[in-house]
Each structure stands twice: as C-alpha cells, then as structure tokens.
Amino acid sequence: MRNDPASTATAVLARVGGPANVTSVTHCMTRLRLALADPAAADERALRAVPGVLGVVAAGTDWQIVLGPGAVDAVTAAVTTAVTTAPARPASAPAPAPGAGPATDSGAGPDGGTADQEARAAGQGALVKERLRRRDATPFKAALRRVANVFVPLIPALIGCGILAGLNGLLLNAGLLPGLTPALSAIASAFMALIAVFVGVNTAKEFGGTPVLGGAVAAVVVYPGVAKVTAFGVHLAPGQGGVLGALAAAFLATRVEKWCRGRVPGALDVLLTPTVTVLVPGLVTLYGLMYAAGAVATATGTAANWLLTTTGAVAGLVLGALFLPLVMLGLHQALIPLHATLIDQQGYTVLLPLLAMAGAGQVGAALAVYVRLRHDVPLRTTIRSALPAGLLGVGEPLIYGVSLPLGRPFLTACAGGAAGGAFVGFFAMLGTEVGATAIGPSGWALFPLLTGNRGPGAAVAVYGGGLLTGYAVGFAATYLFGFTHRPRTPADA
Structure with missing residues (x-):
C-alpha cells in the first residue's frame, strides 16, 4: 500500500525539528534534500523509522531523505508547502529537541531539579550528536555536496533532453521522419548549449550570491562573441571550459558580490555592486578562467581515454x-x-x-x-x-x-x-x-x-x-x- 505523501511529509518534518528548522527544500530522482538551520534538532533514528523512508544521509546541515522515484516528487511538494506556510522560528528561541513536548517547570526543585537536569542532559546529547555529525562532514565531502547541489536541479532537463537526443539519433540512423528530426535536434540540444547559464544561476544560489548575476557571468562562457577575444595569444572559443568554467566564474561572482555588499554605500549599492560583480569576474573569466578551465577539461578527456585504453579492465573494476x-x-x-x-x-x-x-x-x-x-x-x-x-x-x-x-x-x-x-x-x-x-x-x-x-x-x-x-x-x-x-x-x- 502506497504511503500518503502528506502524511509522510508531516512525519518527516516532525523529525527534522519542524518546518521552521528547514531553510531550503530540493529533490533529485529519489531523494528529498533538506537544509536544516539546526541539525541537532533532528532525530535521524526516528526519521529512518518513518514509513516510506528508505534511508537517510546526513552531513551537517545537509540532510537527504531517500524516498524512491515517484514518491519523492509528491512528498517534496507537500514539504515545500508546509515549509513556506509555516511561521518562522524566532531567532532567540532554541530549536526543540525531537519529540520534546512543551516546556514546563513541574518537578523542578529550588536547586534546579529534575526538569533542569533533563534539559542539561538533552543539551549534552545534542552537542554529542552535532560533534559526530561535524566529524562526518569533512571539508572534502562538504565541497562535493555543494557541487552536487548545483547540478541536482538540472537532472530532469538532462534526462529529458538526453532521451530526446537518443530518439532523434535513432530516427536519423533509420532515415525516418526527416521533417521532424531538425526540430527534435533543436529541442534536445538547446539546453546543453546554454547549460553554463543554468550552472551559473545555481552556483550563485548555492553559495549565497544573486542567481541572475551568477548566470550573467557564466553566460560569458557560451557567448559567440568571445571568439573575438584573444587570451594567452590564442582566440577563445565559445563554450571553452564548459561547465567547469561556468562554475568557477559564478563562484567568483558570488565572492565579488559579497565583498561589494559590505563596502559600497547603500545609495550606490544598486548601481555599483551588480556592475562590479559582472565586470570583474567577467574579465577574469575571459582572460583566465576560460583558458584554465579549457585546459582542465582537455586534460580530463585525455586522462579518461588514457585510463580506459591502457588500464581499462582495472579502471572499470575500481x-x-x-x-x-x-x-x-x-x-x-x-x-x-x-x-x-x-x-x-x-x-x-x-x-x-x-x-x-x-x-x-x-x-x-x-x-x-x-x-x-x-x-x-x-x-x-x-x-x-x-x-x-x-x-x-x-x-x-x-x-x-x-x-x-x-x-x-x-x-x-x-x-x-x-x-x-x-x-x-x-x-x-x-x-x-x-x-x-x-x-x-x-x-x-x-x-x-x-x-x-x-x-x-x-x-x-x-x-x-x-x-x-x-x-x-x-x-x-x-x-x-x-x-x-x-x-x-x-x-x-
């Protein structure tokens, strides 16, 4: 029997500290991804016991609840609705411990009796949980998860356009529907041609910048006019550096934007900050990042081909x-x-x-x-x-x-x-x-x-x-x- 998405969403939110403890909601093909303001308020063991939850991957503030294909879409929608309509938790109010009821003074003696002791024990337990979670959230794992967060929202388009590209290839090879294949090719290829822009938008969103500014800087990578720009003695090619260049360009844009926000006077912020955020990373992208990212991309392709042609069986096994x-x-x-x-x-x-x-x-x-x-x-x-x-x-x-x-x-x-x-x-x-x-x-x-x-x-x-x-x-x-x-x-x- 299929679990009700609304009930699953309610149960999940109750075990991650409530809707007010969730700062963002996304999902991929099988996982609900939640960013938590206070990870210590979540109860991983209780979350795993929720009917319909297949597994939990927790690292710091990033929590992934495995629900499986199909179910994840409906549960994510219900969680999003609950989170967006829930009142925000006051900044001064600590997150309730999972399963905790309302606070009460009953049982507390003049020397800070049972209630105070339980509160202190709960606090110690939360600290231990948080220490263990931080130990697991190494900088390398955290960096990989942030990169994954940039690309996970793109997966539906990657799948849809990929399937269409495969179908178009089959029709071309079979010589069928020649009037339709150009249209299918355009539909399937358009997203990949502009994927750098989407990567830029998501990178800025993930790292705390303005999404449209990240997209504007990343768009430089795929703009046809870059062919007129010379860097390191050679003309650049549109798309040079690909998604790696777009990722680096948008990340740089978020750093420049944050630097500007703290230094530009409020009256000039609306004019200067966007201009500097696009100009400086844009120039760095043209005269450095595209060339460097292109070299990395070339090395990646060369290394992958060398690995398979020389140690293919071992590489495949690993x-x-x-x-x-x-x-x-x-x-x-x-x-x-x-x-x-x-x-x-x-x-x-x-x-x-x-x-x-x-x-x-x-x-x-x-x-x-x-x-x-x-x-x-x-x-x-x-x-x-x-x-x-x-x-x-x-x-x-x-x-x-x-x-x-x-x-x-x-x-x-x-x-x-x-x-x-x-x-x-x-x-x-x-x-x-x-x-x-x-x-x-x-x-x-x-x-x-x-x-x-x-x-x-x-x-x-x-x-x-x-x-x-x-x-x-x-x-x-x-x-x-x-x-x-x-x-x-x-x-x-």
Missing part, C-alpha cells in the same frame, strides 16, 4: 566497485561536471556506462536475496517493488531497502558492479569505447543513449554484456557469500 558507496553517501551527483565535460569534448561520456555497472551488481544481489530468503515475505515484497527501478538504473530503493540493511549483500553487490565495470573496461582496452550521449538514466534506460568510437551497435553489445556480467556476478557472490549462515527453512523449526 569504478564499478566504488560507485554504490558514492550513491549511499549521496556524493554521486558531484560527478556530473565530469560527464558534461566529456560530452562537450567528444560527444559522449565513457564514465557513465562504467558506473552504471554498479546498478547491475545491485540487481543481481537483490535477486539472490529474493531466492535465498524465500520465507521472508516483507523483504521479498520490498525487492519486487524496488526491482523495476533498479533495472532502470535507480538503485537507492534496493540499496536502502535490501542490501545495506543486510550488510554483506551490499559488498557482494559492489563485487558485481566491479565485474561489470571490468568487462566494459576490457573492451575499451581492445579499442571499443562505450559512451553515453547524455547524463541521467542508466540500467536499461541507457540503451537509447549509447554510442562509441565504433558506433552504437558495438556500444550496445558491450554495454549489454557488462550488464549481464554484473547481474551474474552480483547474484553468484551474494548467493554464495552474502549470508553468514544458512537461511532458516520450515524444517528447522
């Missing part, structure tokens, strides 16, 4: 094995700039098909659990409901609902992903690259977007072989080594 832990930590979206850079350079990203093998290992592991634990009806029901999403490349329901709670099956799923990645990487060493023309789907949903240096037919064959390898190894490893003891049967009773 990438396939490590991707599920990245998904578990919510850091996988930080790879989007690398995919976008590779697509901009060579028309496809060779990393996405390799990473997609992790999902194949997860599916194989889930099937093995389904077979071995045939008397565990609730778990088998969870697997049946989550498996279709897993086959389409959405792994969180299987991760948080099946393999991670069981422990060993998560590791054996990683083994399946490693085997699939090694399979695809091995063929890259032999000269057959497999790439995806767009970012977003994986699993079976990636087939329409596949291409490579030997055409889509070879890419589909290698990718399909990798999926089958991931399924098989994930299943076998989990069936043989995924359990510490033999599953109980009715004969054991």
Whole structure:
C-alpha cells in the first residue's frame, strides 16, 4: 500500500525539528534534500523509522531523505508547502529537541531539579550528536555536496533532453521522419548549449550570491562573441571550459558580490555592486578562467581515454566497485561536471556506462536475496517493488531497502558492479569505447543513449554484456557469500 505523501511529509518534518528548522527544500530522482538551520534538532533514528523512508544521509546541515522515484516528487511538494506556510522560528528561541513536548517547570526543585537536569542532559546529547555529525562532514565531502547541489536541479532537463537526443539519433540512423528530426535536434540540444547559464544561476544560489548575476557571468562562457577575444595569444572559443568554467566564474561572482555588499554605500549599492560583480569576474573569466578551465577539461578527456585504453579492465573494476558507496553517501551527483565535460569534448561520456555497472551488481544481489530468503515475505515484497527501478538504473530503493540493511549483500553487490565495470573496461582496452550521449538514466534506460568510437551497435553489445556480467556476478557472490549462515527453512523449526 502506497504511503500518503502528506502524511509522510508531516512525519518527516516532525523529525527534522519542524518546518521552521528547514531553510531550503530540493529533490533529485529519489531523494528529498533538506537544509536544516539546526541539525541537532533532528532525530535521524526516528526519521529512518518513518514509513516510506528508505534511508537517510546526513552531513551537517545537509540532510537527504531517500524516498524512491515517484514518491519523492509528491512528498517534496507537500514539504515545500508546509515549509513556506509555516511561521518562522524566532531567532532567540532554541530549536526543540525531537519529540520534546512543551516546556514546563513541574518537578523542578529550588536547586534546579529534575526538569533542569533533563534539559542539561538533552543539551549534552545534542552537542554529542552535532560533534559526530561535524566529524562526518569533512571539508572534502562538504565541497562535493555543494557541487552536487548545483547540478541536482538540472537532472530532469538532462534526462529529458538526453532521451530526446537518443530518439532523434535513432530516427536519423533509420532515415525516418526527416521533417521532424531538425526540430527534435533543436529541442534536445538547446539546453546543453546554454547549460553554463543554468550552472551559473545555481552556483550563485548555492553559495549565497544573486542567481541572475551568477548566470550573467557564466553566460560569458557560451557567448559567440568571445571568439573575438584573444587570451594567452590564442582566440577563445565559445563554450571553452564548459561547465567547469561556468562554475568557477559564478563562484567568483558570488565572492565579488559579497565583498561589494559590505563596502559600497547603500545609495550606490544598486548601481555599483551588480556592475562590479559582472565586470570583474567577467574579465577574469575571459582572460583566465576560460583558458584554465579549457585546459582542465582537455586534460580530463585525455586522462579518461588514457585510463580506459591502457588500464581499462582495472579502471572499470575500481569504478564499478566504488560507485554504490558514492550513491549511499549521496556524493554521486558531484560527478556530473565530469560527464558534461566529456560530452562537450567528444560527444559522449565513457564514465557513465562504467558506473552504471554498479546498478547491475545491485540487481543481481537483490535477486539472490529474493531466492535465498524465500520465507521472508516483507523483504521479498520490498525487492519486487524496488526491482523495476533498479533495472532502470535507480538503485537507492534496493540499496536502502535490501542490501545495506543486510550488510554483506551490499559488498557482494559492489563485487558485481566491479565485474561489470571490468568487462566494459576490457573492451575499451581492445579499442571499443562505450559512451553515453547524455547524463541521467542508466540500467536499461541507457540503451537509447549509447554510442562509441565504433558506433552504437558495438556500444550496445558491450554495454549489454557488462550488464549481464554484473547481474551474474552480483547474484553468484551474494548467493554464495552474502549470508553468514544458512537461511532458516520450515524444517528447522
């Protein structure tokens, strides 16, 4: 039975300190992402127990609640409504402890009795929770999460335009609907042509600047007129540096804007701050960032191709094995700039098909659990409901609902992903690259977007072989080594 989105939203908000404790609400394909003013006010254990919540990834003020595809959209809408209509918490009022009722003096003696002792104990508990959370929120993880926050809102457009690009490619190859393909090409390509602007807007929003100013500076990267600008003795090319240049330009714009806000007199702020914020980062972008980001992008593409052609099987094994832990930590979206850079350079990203093998290992592991634990009806029901999403490349329901709670099956799923990645990487060493023309789907949903240096037919064959390898190894490893003891049967009773 499907959980009511409004009830789920209410339960989630009650366990993160209430609507007033939420400062922003976003979501991706499977996760509700909340920024909390006071993380100590949230109760992670109680949040995990909410029906419909598959998992929680908490790091400082950034909380990700895994709800699964479909459900996340409805719950996010209900949470957004509750947050925007809730009265703000007074700045002087501390956040209530999760599950705490109204404050009362009952039981307090003249020496600061039971109520004061409980308050002090609650305060100590909150401090311990916050220390543990800060220890987990390392600067590196925090930086990756902020980069991910820039790109997560772009995922729906990336998926939609990617699917259309794949459909358009199929029509072109088949020679069908020649009157429609130019229109489909324009619709599918327009977003990618201007993605730098959207990256600039989201970067400024994430780092505390004015979104439209971040977009204005990032737009310099893709403006055709930059071809007339000479930097380091060469003419710039529109789009040089891609999303990396746009990200750096917009981040610089937020720093300049904040510097101006604290120094420009109020009467001149409306004129000078936007002008300086666009001018200074714009010049730095033209005469430094675009060239530098272009060099980094070129090096990224060269390194990826070298890695696959020389150590393809090993590289595929490592990438396939490590991707599920990245998904578990919510850091996988930080790879989007690398995919976008590779697509901009060579028309496809060779990393996405390799990473997609992790999902194949997860599916194989889930099937093995389904077979071995045939008397565990609730778990088998969870697997049946989550498996279709897993086959389409959405792994969180299987991760948080099946393999991670069981422990060993998560590791054996990683083994399946490693085997699939090694399979695809091995063929890259032999000269057959497999790439995806767009970012977003994986699993079976990636087939329409596949291409490579030997055409889509070879890419589909290698990718399909990798999926089958991931399924098989994930299943076998989990069936043989995924359990510490033999599953109980009715004969054991």
